[in-house]
Amino acid sequence: MCGTCGCGEDDHITYTIPGKPGHHHGDENHHHVDHQVHDHKPLVSKEIQLEIDVLAKNNLKAEHNRGYFEALDILALNLVSSPGSGKTSLLEKTIKEIKKELNFYVIEGDQQTSNDADRIHKAGAPVIQVNTGNGCHLDAEMVGTATKQLKPTSGSVLFIENVGNLVCPAMFDLGESLRVVIISTTEGDDKPIKYPTMFQTAQLCIINKTDLLPYVDFDVEKAKGFALRVNRKLEFITVSVKTGEGMDQWYKWLKEKSK
Ligand SMILES: Nc1nc2c(ncn2[C@@H]2O[C@H](COP(=O)(O)OP(=O)(O)O)[C@@H](O)[C@H]2O)c(=O)[nH]1
Numbered sequence: 359m360c361g362t363c364g365c366g367e368d369d370h371i372t373y374t375i376p377g378k379p380g381h382h383h384g385d386e387n388h389h390h391v392d393h394q395v396h397d398h399k400p401l402v403s404k405e406i407q408l409e410i411d412v413l414a415k416n417n418l419k420a421e422h423n424r425g426y427f428e429a430l431d432i433l434a435l436n437l438v439s440s441p442g443s444g445k446t447s448l449l450e451k452t453i454k455e456i457k458k459e460l461n462f463y464v465i466e467g468d469q470q471t472s473n474d475a476d477r478i479h480k481a482g483a484p485v486i487q488v489n490t491g492n493g494c495h496l497d498a499e500m501v502g503t504a505t506k507q508l509k510p511t512s513g514s515v516l517f518i519e520n521v522g523n524l525v526c527p528a529m530f531d532l533g534e535s536l537r538v539v540i541i542s543t544t545e546g547d548d549k550p551i552k553y554p555t556m557f558q559t560a561q562l563c564i565i566n567k568t569d570l571l572p573y574v575d576f577d578v579e580k581a582k583g584f585a586l587r588v589n590r591k592l593e594f595i596t597v598s599v600k601t602g603e604g605m606d607q608w609y610k611w612l613k614e615k616s617k
């Protein structure tokens with residue numbers, strides 16, 4: 359267990375670059391959490407201490423990543439959402455449509471498979487897949503290791519597609535420049551108040567799958583209202599990756615942020 363969200367320890371993290379033979383195992387990068395607490399504090403107190411330790415260690419590494427990104431003028435975007443909201447589809451389309459204007463690199467996070475990295479590779483951007491095993495989020499150490507292998511160039515945009523989960527990724531700073539939360543119209547418009555931390559810690563909220571609005575009970579204005587209740591500074595872009603509606607606004611945002 360990672361001690362913070364109860365997900366699996368990082369014994370089985372792998373790093374895969376599509377198109378390159380062999381896997382890169384992250385064994386040397388294992389961060390080990392000492393579960394043997396030898397004092398006699400009550401269990402709750404031990405759990406809180408472990409959580410503080412894990413997050414403090416992560417924050418330190420996140421600052422290290424942030425310094426690296428800033429030094430190279432890299433716009434690092436942490437994309438968070440529940441599984442299936444359309445993160446990879448958004449990235450595929452973005453890469454295909456504006457890769458001549460911006461230099462994209464992608465870190466893909468999933469528990470298993472390199473499916474998403476294969477999709478991004480086909481779309482035409484350098485990509486590395488991080489498989490987290492039982493882990494339900496990326497952490498700063500994984501992003502640091504993946505970045506070293508990916509070697510994004512100065513002035514580029516680094517997309518970090520986090521593991522699909524609206525809870526745990528919110529707690530882990532990856533050293534990103536900005537956090538983008540994606541919600542799709544099939545998920546229900548009350549998600550921002552059910553999972554507030556994710557919306558509190560993001561700067562941009564993309565509402566995807568607007569093409570499905572006629573068929574689902576999702577009120578865009580209601581969803582925005584709920585999100586603004588937890589984060590009054592949150593920006594919104596509504597898109598349909600499928601039809602391309604709203605994508606220009608996303609591209610405009612990307613270009614502005616990467617100036
Ligand atoms: N109708 C519709 N489906 C979409 C849209 N964007 C993505 N999808 C579909 O949603 C599913 C999950 O997309 P994916 O990009 O893998 O989501 P991820 O898990 O967040 O990376 C796929 O079947 C996509 O084709 C959209 O704008 N409209």
Ligand SMILES: [Mg+2]
Nearest residue numbers: 445446474519
């Ligand atoms: Mg994906």
